[in-house]
Amino acid sequence: MTSPPPTISTHPALFLHGLTLEGGWRVTGRATTVKGQPAGGHQSVGYFVERADGHPGFLKAIDLSGIIQARNVMRALQEVTEQFNFEVSLLEHCSDMRLSRVVHAIDHGEHRIPGALIPVPYIVFDRADGDVRDHLEATTVDDGWLLRCIHHVVVGLHQLHTARFAHNDVKPANVLVFEALGSKIGDLGTAVDASGTSPHGGKAFAGSWDCAPPEVPCLAEQADAWQHGRRCDLYMLGGLITFLFTHQHFNTFLKRELPEELLPLFWGGDFTGPFEEALPYLLAAFDRAAREVEVALRPRLHPSVAGEVTRSIRELCHPDPARRGHPRNLSGLNPLGLERYISLYDRLVMKAGLARKRGSRP
Amino acid sequence: MSLPARPRNRRVLPRWRDTRAAVETGEMRSLQRASADEKARAQQAGVQRLVTLQREFGAKPSVGRAAELTGAAALMNRPDVAEDAAVYLLLNAEQTTPAALASARTLLALPAPGEAALQAPQGTGLLTVQAEVRRLRPLLREFPHNPLMHLDLARAYAALGQAQRAERHLQVALALAPQHRFALRTAVRFHVHTHDPRAAVTLLRRSDRTPHDPWLIAAEISASMVAGVAPRFVRRARDLVENWDLDPLHISELAAALGTLELKDGGKSKRVRKMFRQALEQPTENAVAQVQWVAPQVQVPLDEQQLKSVPRNFEMRAWERYSLSRFEAARDAFECWLQDEPYAATPVIMAAYLAGALDPTPTRAIELTRLGLTAHPADEVMLNNMAYYLAIGDQLDDAETYLRRAQAATAPGNVWNGANLVATQGLLLFRRGQPDAGVHLYEAAAALAKRSALPQRAVIAQLNLARELIRCGDERAPAVLLRALEEARALTSPDVDLAVAHLRAQMQRLGVPPEVLPPTLFR
Ligand SMILES: Nc1ncnc2c1ncn2[C@@H]1O[C@H](COP(=O)(O)OP(=O)(O)OP(=O)(O)O)[C@@H](O)[C@H]1O
Ligand SMILES: [Mg+2]
Numbered sequence: 018m019t020s021p022p023p024t025i026s027t028h029p030a031l032f033l034h035g036l037t038l039e040g041g042w043r044v045t046g047r048a049t050t051v052k053g054q055p056a057g058g059h060q061s062v063g064y065f066v067e068r069a070d071g072h073p074g075f076l077k078a079i080d081l082s083g084i085i086q087a088r089n090v091m092r093a094l095q096e097v098t099e100q101f102n103f104e105v106s107l108l109e110h111c112s113d114m115r116l117s118r119v120v121h122a123i124d125h126g127e128h129r130i131p132g133a134l135i136p137v138p139y140i141v142f143d144r145a146d147g148d149v150r151d152h153l154e155a156t157t158v159d160d161g162w163l164l165r166c167i168h169h170v171v172v173g174l175h176q177l178h179t180a181r182f183a184h185n186d187v188k189p190a191n192v193l194v195f196e197a198l199g200s201k202i203g204d205l206g207t208a209v210d211a212s213g214t215s216p217h218g219g220k221a222f223a224g225s226w227d228c229a230p231p232e233v234p235c236l237a238e239q240a241d242a243w244q245h246g247r248r249c250d251l252y253m254l255g256g257l258i259t260f261l262f263t264h265q266h267f268n269t270f271l272k273r274e275l276p277e278e279l280l281p282l283f284w285g286g287d288f289t290g291p292f293e294e295a296l297p298y299l300l301a302a303f304d305r306a307a308r309e310v311e312v313a314l315r316p317r318l319h320p321s322v323a324g325e326v327t328r329s330i331r332e333l334c335h336p337d338p339a340r341r342g343h344p345r346n347l348s349g350l351n352p353l354g355l356e357r358y359i360s361l362y363d364r365l366v367m368k369a370g371l372a373r374k375r376g377s378r379p
Numbered sequence: 380m381s382l383p384a385r386p387r388n389r390r391v392l393p394r395w396r397d398t399r400a401a402v403e404t405g406e407m408r409s410l411q412r413a414s415a416d417e418k419a420r421a422q423q424a425g426v427q428r429l430v431t432l433q434r435e436f437g438a439k440p441s442v443g444r445a446a447e448l449t450g451a452a453a454l455m456n457r458p459d460v461a462e463d464a465a466v467y468l469l470l471n472a473e474q475t476t477p478a479a480l481a482s483a484r485t486l487l488a489l490p491a492p493g494e495a496a497l498q499a500p501q502g503t504g505l506l507t508v509q510a511e512v513r514r515l516r517p518l519l520r521e522f523p524h525n526p527l528m529h530l531d532l533a534r535a536y537a538a539l540g541q542a543q544r545a546e547r548h549l550q551v552a553l554a555l556a557p558q559h560r561f562a563l564r565t566a567v568r569f570h571v572h573t574h575d576p577r578a579a580v581t582l583l584r585r586s587d588r589t590p591h592d593p594w595l596i597a598a599e600i601s602a603s604m605v606a607g608v609a610p611r612f613v614r615r616a617r618d619l620v621e622n623w624d625l626d627p628l629h630i631s632e633l634a635a636a637l638g639t640l641e642l643k644d645g646g647k648s649k650r651v652r653k654m655f656r657q658a659l660e661q662p663t664e665n666a667v668a669q670v671q672w673v674a675p676q677v678q679v680p681l682d683e684q685q686l687k688s689v690p691r692n693f694e695m696r697a698w699e700r701y702s703l704s705r706f707e708a709a710r711d712a713f714e715c716w717l718q719d720e721p722y723a724a725t726p727v728i729m730a731a732y733l734a735g736a737l738d739p740t741p742t743r744a745i746e747l748t749r750l751g752l753t754a755h756p757a758d759e760v761m762l763n764n765m766a767y768y769l770a771i772g773d774q775l776d777d778a779e780t781y782l783r784r785a786q787a788a789t790a791p792g793n794v795w796n797g798a799n800l801v802a803t804q805g806l807l808l809f810r811r812g813q814p815d816a817g818v819h820l821y822e823a824a825a826a827l828a829k830r831s832a833l834p835q836r837a838v839i840a841q842l843n844l845a846r847e848l849i850r851c852g853d854e855r856a857p858a859v860l861l862r863a864l865e866e867a868r869a870l871t872s873p874d875v876d877l878a879v880a881h882l883r884a885q886m887q888r889l890g891v892p893p894e895v896l897p898p899t900l901f902r
Binding site for chain 1: 435
């Protein structure tokens with residue numbers, strides 16, 4: 018079955034380039050590919066936009082055209098509406114609370130194109146200079162830059178957690194880089210709140226499964242969505258740190274050390290749990306994987322820094338959700354606290370800088 | 380030297396393997412099967428994600444995007460979708476990391492998953508086990524919460540005869556993973572090893588998991604049989620075996636254990652056979668070995684084609700090859716089995732026995748027996764064999780010491796070992812330059828064996844006597860040899876075949892021209 022090619026009247030969200038939207042935003046170019054479900058669900062697409070006063074923005078447009086093909090259209094519509102409204106209100110909340118390391122939304126609305134059947138809901142953000150994946154060329158970034166980036170991400174995550182939200186999708190694509198301001202966390206589309214009432218609060222893990230901790234593909238039951246969300250954030254943070262330095266996610270290292278028999282479905286195997294059965298093997302694989310990560314970090318970082326980075330990865334990526342986090346927090350009231358990592362990475366930025374200076378002395 | 384009697388009461392006890400080897404057997408597999416629905420959902424989520432990453436990389440290639448796609452493709456076993464990205468990484472090698480490049484290379488070579496071949500047996504000896512302890516101890520200081528490492532260290536300690544240390548690490552492992560099937564089964568094997576099968580039974584009965592897990596029920600039945608108490612979950616076991624609709628691998632050991640139980644209790648042979656047939660549907664090697672063991676009483680055909688895919692099928696193969704007098708091949712299999720269970724008595728005795736008979740020097744036999752004696756310091760068969768190997772290696776004083784220990788360890792009614800002890804004493808006298816006394820003892824040993832209806836042992840004693848006589852150029856040699864070979868011909872037994880083969884090789888090494896030897900030696 019081939020569906021007719023999308024046109025501006027059937028899929029207006031895909032044809033915003035060159036238009037000026039109701040909010041005064043001029044769309045200057047396409048920023049991202051289209052992602053999401055083309056049929057039976059919704060898609061999103063990013064554009065570069067400019068306000069009348071020249072302020073640059075990034076516009077995320079929602080394409081609702083596929084939704085009428087959903088098996089249950091009303092439910093699908095309700096879902097996308099809830100998600101959109103939640104993201105908007107969460108972004109507003111973040112702006113109100115002045116979360117400096119979470120990307121700011123500056124506008125949102127619905128644009129109607131004359132003759133098109135459906136409106137285009139959109140959100141406009143401060144424009145970043147790409148995400149961190151566009152900044153990883155080894156000869157252009159140094160470890161100081163990467164450590165600073167991590168520091169910013171940890172601060173952003175901490176800000177979110179303090180505002181009682183878990184991000185649920187910490188990954189390279191969602192770390193936005195602002196040349197002047199450093200890095201910020203973007204994409205609150207899959208966040209969950211502490212009360213569990215957010216659109217993604219109850220369902221299966223909404224973020225990217227390939228970056229998720231092993232309990233997600235192992236389909237471990239989760240009693241407490243808020244705690245689970247933060248544990249996922251910690252793991253994904255560790256995975257991100259690993260990726261920034263080694264160009265491989267921690268999961269790639271972990272999978273390599275795990276026996277075939279224990280690979281969950283999503284990781285290309287057919288192990289279906291229970292998670293507890295896999296855990297001892299995950300622990301064993303984890304130790305080996307962490308070693309490999311350390312080996313990979315060594316040539317990249319000053320030895321004194323490499324050791325501490327590895328340790329933090331070990332703590333954040335611990336496969337046992339109950340033992341994830343800073344060891345000094347684990348027995349306390351706030352086992353998933355991130356403050357210690359904020360100061361750690363702040364210190365490591367300096368340490369790396371000093372080590373570089375010392376190293377370059379003739 | 381002497382063989383262990385083949386175990387009179389083989390039970391389907393859990394194996395205690397290296398944890399890395401244990402996953403191969405399927406023991407770790409989960410009982411739940413993913414529903415088609417779940418599979419489809421996981422696949423769909425994966426495909427969608429990969430498509431996005433592919434598009435993002437295509438729209439704006441960078442090492443970050445290429446590496447992200449390559450990693451995700453490797454994670455989901457879909458190398459095909461990331462070939463461009465992998466190539467991009469290799470072309471921009473200076474911009475990425477060795478780790479990412481290694482992944483890219485692996486991905487482009489499209490390796491077949493699960494190709495892990497069986498490793499050739501590396502020598503297992505005291506040194507290897509000690510090295511394993513040295514490897515694990517510092518690791519455990521670093522990773523004290525890794526239950527598998529504790530299990531492996533416990534196993535190494537058990538092989539070194541340090542039962543207390545072994546138990547301590549076992550306890551830690553159980554505390555860290557109290558409901559873990561493999562940890563529980565390992566503990567069962569340990570308690571049986573230390574002659575405390577009741578502790579094994581108690582442990583299993585206390586675990587909430589046991590009634591729901593066929594692997595654990597199998598262990599409970601077998602451990603109870605060893606302990607001489609009534610197994611608790613027999614009805615449940617029958618029920619499970621009867622109505623099982625998942626992977627038959629999971630009930631293989633349970634069915635074998637039930638079959639063994641019914642056989643012992645004099646159950647109807649039809650039912651017993653049915654159990655074993657079920658055990659073989661998709662068997663573990665332990666079940667296969669059990670079926671082989673019951674074969675004299677219950678015939679259940681083993682399907683050679685199917686056996687090929689049974690992982691770590693060492694015990695069954697070892698005995699099969701041995702019974703066909705394929706000694707070199709049998710030796711490899713016993714060595715493999717020993718590597719699997721370095722604390723167990725039978726494989727170490729057999730591997731050493733074959734080494735003693737096949738090698739020009741007793742070095743390996745001594746090394747292996749030393750390992751065996753570390754775990755089983757009072758094993759009378761090993762002690763006697765050690766004396767034998769040492770005497771062959773002309774370490775006579777040491778041989779004497781072991782022989783005395785063997786005599787002390789052998790129960791008065793144990794004619795099997797009794798006859799061997801007398802023969803070993805004879806060997807020692809030969810090597811001390813007292814051939815007459817030697818002949819006397821060898822003949823006494825043969826007579827004792829014959830009286831006890833052990834004709835093979837008698838013939839082996841005579842063959843060894845012939846060897847010693849030839850070695851010292853004694854004129855009684857030809858007559859003794861001829862008679863021994865005559866009697867050997869009447870027996871079909873791999874033990875005797877092996878002794879003849881040993882003698883043949885020995886003659887060659889001594890430079891005795893074949894024409895002067897009786898032709899029966901070469902048949
Ligand atoms: N403010 C911004 N400025 C510049 N680029 C941005 C901005 N926000 C997002 N992007 C780019 O667009 C991409 C997608 O954005 P975002 O994550 O918000 O959308 P999404 O549809 O939720 O994607 P996904 O579900 O894959 O995470 C980002 O990976 C980034 O490259
Ligand atoms: Mg995103």
